[in-house]
Amino acid sequence: MPKEGITPREKDYSQWYLDIVKNADLADYAEVVRGCIVFKPTGYAIWEGIQSGLDQRIKATGHVNAYFPLLIPKSFLMREAEHVEGFAPEVAEVTRGGGEELAEPYVIRPTSETIIGYFYAKWIRSWRDLPLLINQWANVVRWEMRTRPFLRTAEFLWQEGHTVHVDEADAERETLLVLHDIYADFVEKELAVPVIRGLKTEKEKFPGALRSYCIEAMMQDGRALQAGTSHNLGQNFAKAFNITYTDQNNTVQHAWTTSWGVSTRLIGALIMAHSDDEGLVIPPRLAPTQVVVVPICKNDTERRLVMDAIDRITAGWKGRLRFKIDDRDNLTPGYKFNEWELKGIPIRVEVGPKDVEKGSVAVARRDVPGKAGKSFVPQEGLTERLEALLAEIQQALYDRALAFRAERTADVNSYEELKQQVERGFARCYWAGSDEDEKRIQDETRATIRCIPLDQSGVPGTCVYTGKEATQQVIFARAY
Amino acid sequence: MPKEGITPREKDYSQWYLDIVKNADLADYAEVVRGCIVFKPTGYAIWEGIQSGLDQRIKATGHVNAYFPLLIPKSFLMREAEHVEGFAPEVAEVTRGGGEELAEPYVIRPTSETIIGYFYAKWIRSWRDLPLLINQWANVVRWEMRTRPFLRTAEFLWQEGHTVHVDEADAERETLLVLHDIYADFVEKELAVPVIRGLKTEKEKFPGALRSYCIEAMMQDGRALQAGTSHNLGQNFAKAFNITYTDQNNTVQHAWTTSWGVSTRLIGALIMAHSDDEGLVIPPRLAPTQVVVVPICKNDTERRLVMDAIDRITAGWKGRLRFKIDDRDNLTPGYKFNEWELKGIPIRVEVGPKDVEKGSVAVARRDVPGKAGKSFVPQEGLTERLEALLAEIQQALYDRALAFRAERTADVNSYEELKQQVERGFARCYWAGSDEDEKRIQDETRATIRCIPLDQSGVPGTCVYTGKEATQQVIFARAY
Numbered sequence: 005m006p007k008e009g010i011t012p013r014e015k016d017y018s019q020w021y022l023d024i025v026k027n028a029d030l031a032d033y034a035e036v037v038r039g040c041i042v043f044k045p046t047g048y049a050i051w052e053g054i055q056s057g058l059d060q061r062i063k064a065t066g067h068v069n070a071y072f073p074l075l076i077p078k079s080f081l082m083r084e085a086e087h088v089e090g091f092a093p094e095v096a097e098v099t100r101g102g103g104e105e106l107a108e109p110y111v112i113r114p115t116s117e118t119i120i121g122y123f124y125a126k127w128i129r130s131w132r133d134l135p136l137l138i139n140q141w142a143n144v145v146r147w148e149m150r151t152r153p154f155l156r157t158a159e160f161l162w163q164e165g166h167t168v169h170v171d172e173a174d175a176e177r178e179t180l181l182v183l184h185d186i187y188a189d190f191v192e193k194e195l196a197v198p199v200i201r202g203l204k205t206e207k208e209k210f211p212g213a214l215r216s217y218c219i220e221a222m223m224q225d226g227r228a229l230q231a232g233t234s235h236n237l238g239q240n241f242a243k244a245f246n247i248t249y250t251d252q253n254n255t256v257q258h259a260w261t262t263s264w265g266v267s268t269r270l271i272g273a274l275i276m277a278h279s280d281d282e283g284l285v286i287p288p289r290l291a292p293t294q295v296v297v298v299p300i301c302k303n304d305t306e307r308r309l310v311m312d313a314i315d316r317i318t319a320g321w322k323g324r325l326r327f328k329i330d331d332r333d334n335l336t337p338g339y340k341f342n343e344w345e346l347k348g349i350p351i352r353v354e355v356g357p358k359d360v361e362k363g364s365v366a367v368a369r370r371d372v373p374g375k376a377g378k379s380f381v382p383q384e385g386l387t388e389r390l391e392a393l394l395a396e397i398q399q400a401l402y403d404r405a406l407a408f409r410a411e412r413t414a415d416v417n418s419y420e421e422l423k424q425q426v427e428r429g430f431a432r433c434y435w436a437g438s439d440e441d442e443k444r445i446q447d448e449t450r451a452t453i454r455c456i457p458l459d460q461s462g463v464p465g466t467c468v469y470t471g472k473e474a475t476q477q478v479i480f481a482r483a484y
Numbered sequence: 485m486p487k488e489g490i491t492p493r494e495k496d497y498s499q500w501y502l503d504i505v506k507n508a509d510l511a512d513y514a515e516v517v518r519g520c521i522v523f524k525p526t527g528y529a530i531w532e533g534i535q536s537g538l539d540q541r542i543k544a545t546g547h548v549n550a551y552f553p554l555l556i557p558k559s560f561l562m563r564e565a566e567h568v569e570g571f572a573p574e575v576a577e578v579t580r581g582g583g584e585e586l587a588e589p590y591v592i593r594p595t596s597e598t599i600i601g602y603f604y605a606k607w608i609r610s611w612r613d614l615p616l617l618i619n620q621w622a623n624v625v626r627w628e629m630r631t632r633p634f635l636r637t638a639e640f641l642w643q644e645g646h647t648v649h650v651d652e653a654d655a656e657r658e659t660l661l662v663l664h665d666i667y668a669d670f671v672e673k674e675l676a677v678p679v680i681r682g683l684k685t686e687k688e689k690f691p692g693a694l695r696s697y698c699i700e701a702m703m704q705d706g707r708a709l710q711a712g713t714s715h716n717l718g719q720n721f722a723k724a725f726n727i728t729y730t731d732q733n734n735t736v737q738h739a740w741t742t743s744w745g746v747s748t749r750l751i752g753a754l755i756m757a758h759s760d761d762e763g764l765v766i767p768p769r770l771a772p773t774q775v776v777v778v779p780i781c782k783n784d785t786e787r788r789l790v791m792d793a794i795d796r797i798t799a800g801w802k803g804r805l806r807f808k809i810d811d812r813d814n815l816t817p818g819y820k821f822n823e824w825e826l827k828g829i830p831i832r833v834e835v836g837p838k839d840v841e842k843g844s845v846a847v848a849r850r851d852v853p854g855k856a857g858k859s860f861v862p863q864e865g866l867t868e869r870l871e872a873l874l875a876e877i878q879q880a881l882y883d884r885a886l887a888f889r890a891e892r893t894a895d896v897n898s899y900e901e902l903k904q905q906v907e908r909g910f911a912r913c914y915w916a917g918s919d920e921d922e923k924r925i926q927d928e929t930r931a932t933i934r935c936i937p938l939d940q941s942g943v944p945g946t947c948v949y950t951g952k953e954a955t956q957q958v959i960f961a962r963a964y
Contacts, residue, residue: 034603040554044550048550074520096580099577100579159553
């Protein structure tokens, strides 16, 4: 049953999303700061979970964190031709400081290739200094015209990796390592969202990159969401900022660099991949609270009895489960159920006087609303049972998202079929078109090539648009 | 013996500090971004340790994290009279966005009381919403004239807590809880730096606060460093931003707010409290690497023998010690010793062929340089021994800093004595002077009242400057 305040997905998916953000108390519009939002505690806690899971993988693959200045001399942006074209129109400029007009304005970083490139050029001398593998957790600002909480905001939070290598092969290895072992692994295992790993077309690649790789996820309206990108920047930034090293033969060479990032947009992906008309659904591994315990009692005697039992039941949970006991005495159980459903807590445990008597508790799964997700289980062995159930829910969410994507993905063999398919999901097709063809299709269908999947059959076919022989398939979809 | 590249403390303390920052590879000057630095990986890793220790304490005391916009409408700063006077002269202003002139400029947050106050006014309705206990990890910008890595930079990283309460007593309780249980506890236990907890004078308090509390630490040149501040803001910001709530009698009341912060300046405190003429000294609890293992071998046969032994020795260390095996084969042991001393790793373990034979290793303490800190210990039970030694070093650093502070602190009974004492450390004295007296003393001695310690004898005395009867003692010192 849809909840008050939440527009059903079927009726208006876009409004449903905003209703979830609002009712689960994830963010607030910062109407006084153009295009910005406040990450409220509930929303920020999800970001903290994302940070922790990513940071662990970033470090496990040999990277270290550092922090570079927020402000970038405006002239730095201009040094790489494609880069300036991509970012100059959407920067915020600092023109005054300490009450005085600045000789050269700064821009607030929209991304940090340029300022980091400047320092790398200073630091790197020899092949022994390479690879240089640094990541930064930071805020960035892009003066976006239309904003949507988490998905597109003027200021957002992200991590940006910036690495330097001796040659193209090593840069490419890094770019793909990040794509597979950090991004895809994290999004699939922690966010429980299956992704397609692929290469961006020339039209869609990062301004200044040689090649951009991405992971693309499907949302519940069939649209794609780019969940992470990893760029082999070639020698473009190395040449613009003169990042050179002396190789083993004592020759000075331009280095090869990469950059890669994921942002608070992942919170939007999490919401749109799993949530339902009852509210937010958070995958257990990222849930700041995994289990909420609600006492059911009519009077003080029952309350004492039930709270004693809850203390006993939860005694061994610390360090094993992230839980909360909702003992607020001014709210009904019904009100609390509603609130925790809205907020997406994976498991609700109810304890009433009858449960105490029987040595049982009621357990409700958030991912299976209503009676179907509720069961009565013994208090004995509950901790292990809940741990297992959390793992089961995590897997169930992933499986459901995977099945949904399979159902909404189709091979298309004509432009007509493509047009129809992008109304409901991903269209996979052979492609040998040009940038202009891609642009024309976008104008006509609002769909773009999300990626050239890394996973290809190898069998050639006929381009869906030009009719030419094509050696590869691509995914067309409308995207966030 | 002083190291190459490091000016001895006795000769030039200020240069010594810069030499440590440079040689331990903690930061780089961002000469192209006014007043900014790059937090290099080694320096940033210390900040990550600080964040983790603080965040744990912040959450354990009931606070949650959130994130508010970087940009603040300039007019917001103006709403609180003292606040605008304190911060307006040192802000960076964003006047252009997306290529257009903005109707109203934004400032980059120098601190977030105003923008957060705006949202709190929207969110808070009833006494049931209070206390509201939120913390933010963020970057801030203050257009400082003179910069010094970590101690004073235009952009720095910090946490800022912002809380709302029903009355003065609750706001005061919070302010002191943060001072004692978060800040003093963290700095003393993790940074191993003893602090004096006190109240700021009117002249030194935070612009817009009712009362500012602080923790003050002594550096090795006898100067004070303010290591954290916690402000009871009274109703000043609540009135400026109209933060009100309906109390239990259904009356609308202005709330009481607090704010509190510590910053990357703590890295400066850590350096200046413990390091020596050999380089950085990091307290074990904050050391990203606690133990470095250096193999000593002359040829490949020895190398295999020694590396096998090291693998065996370190097999059980994971999860118990943060360690690194320095197996670089292009550098001599001597070079490595020097590097890890410079970088302040608390313990060095050396393993050579003779050690393998004898079943022992050599262990060198960073806090006791030279032979005195080196010993030979059996491989058996080494893990436990190293764990105990790390705890011992942590305590030794604290004890040494405490003894140093005691030696450099004196009660003074005349202005002449005060002038002499602030040349070498803290001067404790009775005080009944005015803001103007304090200002005059600052002009004449460069010393300020660091705080009115919370710990007072209660016995009245004679003011060191005015000769009036005074009910309290204060600490005068020169400060960073």
